[in-house]
Amino acid sequence: xxxxxxxxxxxxxxxxxxxxxxxISIEIINEKVKxxxxxxxxxxxxxxxxxxxxxxxxxxxxxxKPLAIPKKKISVVTKKVNITPKPPQKKPKIISPKEKVEKKxxxxxxxxxxxLFDDMLKNLAExxxxxxxxxxxxxxxxxTKPKKTKEEIKRTQKSISNIVYKQIKENYTLPPAPDLKxxxxxxxxLRIYVMPDGTITKIIxxxxxxxxxxxxxxxxxxxxxxxxxxRKLGKFTKLxxxxxxxxxxxxxxxxxxxx
Amino acid sequence: MDKIKRLVLKLIIxxxxxxxxxFLVQPNIALSQDExxxxxxxxxxxxxxxxxxxxxxxxxxxxxxxxxxxxxxxxANNLVNSGLFKLLNRDAYMQDPDQLNGRPKxxxxxxxxxxxxxxxxxxxxxxxxxxxxxxxxxxxxxxRMFGISLSSKIKSWRRIAHIISDKIYERLTGEEGYFDTRIxxxxxxxxQKNKIxxxxxxxxxxxxxxxxxDGSSLVLTPRFSPNQQQITFFxxxxxxxxxxxxxxxxxxxxxxMEILGEFPGMSFAPRFSPNGLDLIMSLSQNGSTNIHIxxxxxxxxxxxxxxxxIDTSPSFSPDGENIVFNSDRSGGQHLYIxxxxxxxxxxISFGRGSYATPVWSPxxxxxxxxxxxxxxxxxxxxxxxxxxxxxxxxxYLTEGPTWAPGGRVLSxxxxxxxxxxxxxxxxxxxxxxxNRERELITPEDASxxxxxxxxxx
Numbered sequence: 001x002x003x004x005x006x007x008x009x010x011x012x013x014x015x016x017x018x019x020x021x022x023x024i025s026i027e028i029i030n031e032k033v034k035x036x037x038x039x040x041x042x043x044x045x046x047x048x049x050x051x052x053x054x055x056x057x058x059x060x061x062x063x064x065k066p067l068a069i070p071k072k073k074i075s076v077v078t079k080k081v082n083i084t085p086k087p088p089q090k091k092p093k094i095i096s097p098k099e100k101v102e103k104k105x106x107x108x109x110x111x112x113x114x115x116l117f118d119d120m121l122k123n124l125a126e127x128x129x130x131x132x133x134x135x136x137x138x139x140x141x142x143x144t145k146p147k148k149t150k151e152e153i154k155r156t157q158k159s160i161s162n163i164v165y166k167q168i169k170e171n172y173t174l175p176p177a178p179d180l181k182x183x184x185x186x187x188x189x190l191r192i193y194v195m196p197d198g199t200i201t202k203i204i205x206x207x208x209x210x211x212x213x214x215x216x217x218x219x220x221x222x223x224x225x226x227x228x229x230x231r232k233l234g235k236f237t238k239l240x241x242x243x244x245x246x247x248x249x250x251x252x253x254x255x256x257x258x259x
Numbered sequence: 260m261d262k263i264k265r266l267v268l269k270l271i272i273x274x275x276x277x278x279x280x281x282f283l284v285q286p287n288i289a290l291s292q293d294e295x296x297x298x299x300x301x302x303x304x305x306x307x308x309x310x311x312x313x314x315x316x317x318x319x320x321x322x323x324x325x326x327x328x329x330x331x332x333x334x335a336n337n338l339v340n341s342g343l344f345k346l347l348n349r350d351a352y353m354q355d356p357d358q359l360n361g362r363p364k365x366x367x368x369x370x371x372x373x374x375x376x377x378x379x380x381x382x383x384x385x386x387x388x389x390x391x392x393x394x395x396x397x398x399x400x401x402x403r404m405f406g407i408s409l410s411s412k413i414k415s416w417r418r419i420a421h422i423i424s425d426k427i428y429e430r431l432t433g434e435e436g437y438f439d440t441r442i443x444x445x446x447x448x449x450x451q452k453n454k455i456x457x458x459x460x461x462x463x464x465x466x467x468x469x470x471x472x473d474g475s476s477l478v479l480t481p482r483f484s485p486n487q488q489q490i491t492f493f494x495x496x497x498x499x500x501x502x503x504x505x506x507x508x509x510x511x512x513x514x515x516m517e518i519l520g521e522f523p524g525m526s527f528a529p530r531f532s533p534n535g536l537d538l539i540m541s542l543s544q545n546g547s548t549n550i551h552i553x554x555x556x557x558x559x560x561x562x563x564x565x566x567x568x569i570d571t572s573p574s575f576s577p578d579g580e581n582i583v584f585n586s587d588r589s590g591g592q593h594l595y596i597x598x599x600x601x602x603x604x605x606x607i608s609f610g611r612g613s614y615a616t617p618v619w620s621p622x623x624x625x626x627x628x629x630x631x632x633x634x635x636x637x638x639x640x641x642x643x644x645x646x647x648x649x650x651x652x653x654x655y656l657t658e659g660p661t662w663a664p665g666g667r668v669l670s671x672x673x674x675x676x677x678x679x680x681x682x683x684x685x686x687x688x689x690x691x692x693x694n695r696e697r698e699l700i701t702p703e704d705a706s707x708x709x710x711x712x713x714x715x716x
Contacts, residue, residue: 221432
């Protein structure tokens with residue numbers, strides 16, 4: 001049983017990591033785009049790293065196409081291959097140029113820093129080939145921004161929620177209703193889609209709210225008031241770009257008062 | 260061997276850690292990143308809805324009548340008086356009425372934060388008839404909410420404006436409008452000792468005022484019939500001819516007044532049943548006052564309550580199945596509900612003070628009443644089961660609530676002592692939140708208002 005689990009883990013774990021790495025690398029790029037002032041230094045650093053990596057990685061293409069390389073060089077390559085025995089590299093074929101660059105960046109850091117999962121990987125190395133190696137450095141690179149713990153994620157989400165909440169609430173006015181407490185449940189649910197720049201592109205009223213609005217004319221103004229608040233807002237500001245995934249779709253529940 | 264054992268042990272631990280990581284930690288992270296952000300908005304700003312009502316475009320040959328200004332002004336007046344809408348200053352409008360014949364430039368209206376825009380056009384139909392077309396626009400939603408076209412004689416332009424107001428109100432609030440309605444009331448003039456009380460009627464906004472009786476006899480408690488054609492009231496009319504004070508019917512179309520039969524005692528506090536076929540009232544005889552129901556066609560009368568208590572002020576529920584009334588059968592004056600046949604009377608008021616003049620709302624969800632407690636009069640509301648009692652208006656003498664169609668607005672009268680020792684009696688309108696009270700202007704003192712049903716003519 002354990003063996004099965006182990007095999008499963010050994011197969012799945014690298015995939016998870018690669019996913020994670022992809023996500024993190026995107027964050028870094030976004031940050032650079034966002035922060036104009038810091039950009040110059042960081043970009044320089046990255047460029048330097050890129051250059052180094054390019055230099056380092058250069059030998060790898062010959063691995064795949066040894067026939068095209070002169071004999072003398074082949075011997076050098078074989079030496080390197082012996083040092084780090086790896087299975088045939090599947091990833092490079094799939095990974096986009098951007099990802100390649102990021103992975104290169106991570107490689108450089110790998111050499112400088114210790115990885116949290118070093119031990120784990122070493123152990124894994126004894127039992128299976130090491131396709132994870134290029135990924136490992138990315139973790140190191142993200143040491144400046146280590147992988148978020150549950151609490152950190154919660155904290156970030158809370159801060160995003162607060163930003164979103166304030167901006168919507170500022171624009172939400174109750175509809176003209178002679179008596180708000182007529183209807184038992186006047187909660188309205190909307191889903192909105194947001195662009196990375198904060199622009200709200202789409203408002204969808206939940207099916208239950210739509211149905212209720214069709215059945216009850218006194219409920220319709222509450223749906224319209226909720227939509228109006230979103231349209232009036234139009235665009236969110238101050239939302240962290242690097243957390244775009246967490247706010248690109250927002251479900252909002254408007255409860256004009258507690259019933 | 261030890262090395263192998265240690266290695267196996269390490270592997271097992273690693274597997275467990277990995278297992279936990281994959282199945283417990285990783286999914287949570289994935290969820291938090293992929294699931295939509297959940298936001299709960301509790302409460303919101305309470306303010307009158309800012310609306311823009313443009314002057315209407317009009318044919319040149321009608322301009323002198325000023326209807327293109329008067330109709331939108333009257334619509335604005337109705338909506339603003341409801342307390343739910345705020346008219347945006349027309350000086351800030353960026354599009355002229357003539358530019359608003361098609362789709363408005365919503366951006367121009369969003370600049371002034373108009374949430375709804377009303378545009379209109381008046382054309383001549385025949386010599387004395389006009390056609391009024393209006394459209395209601397959702398400015399932020401950039402869509403047409405509804406449109407309506409009405410034709411009528413030029414002299415009925417006020418009625419057109421009231422009907423349009425109702426349609427707009429209904430679309431924006433979801434509630435039944437009450438602008439195309441009238442109010443009958445008792446107009447009071449003369450000195451305190453020699454009061455002249457006349458029946459008077461007017462539109463809900465105070466216009467088209469007229470007197471129905473000449474003031475030669477005292478009138479009290481007028482009530483509209485559901486079809487708007489008749490008014491029932493208590494009067495001393497004919498007292499000079501030896502008739503007892505009694506309940507009368509007044510036909511608004513013919514102007515004729517008739518007494519509702521000769522009853523053994525004194526009849527008072529009449530009110531129509533929801534179908535208009537019966538009249539429910541109190542009859543006082545042999546020291547007791549009980550509630551009776553009179554069939555207007557057959558003139559048959561049936562006693563619904565019995566006993567020595569004073570049972571009065573009956574009012575039907577909108578479905579006609581129940582009757583609310585007040586009675587002193589438990590000692591204090593309280594509100595009771597019984598079936599339309601007089602069975603299963605049940606007390607619904609339990610607060611301190613005296614309760615009187617209960618009126619069931621047209622929606623059936625509230626009963627309005629007058630309450631006297633701690634030396635003050637109040638207008639209050641409660642649900643038909645007696646729950647959620649709240650007081651929405653007060654005064655030295657505040658009495659006689661009456662519901663507007665839709666059951667969200669009431670009228671009542673308030674008597675206020677003046678510095679010269681006289682009393683001033685005025686009509687007021689208030690909504691059920693108790694927040695939006697305003698005086699209804701009448702030529703003289705006014706009491707006992709009764710709001711008509713929606714105009715069906």
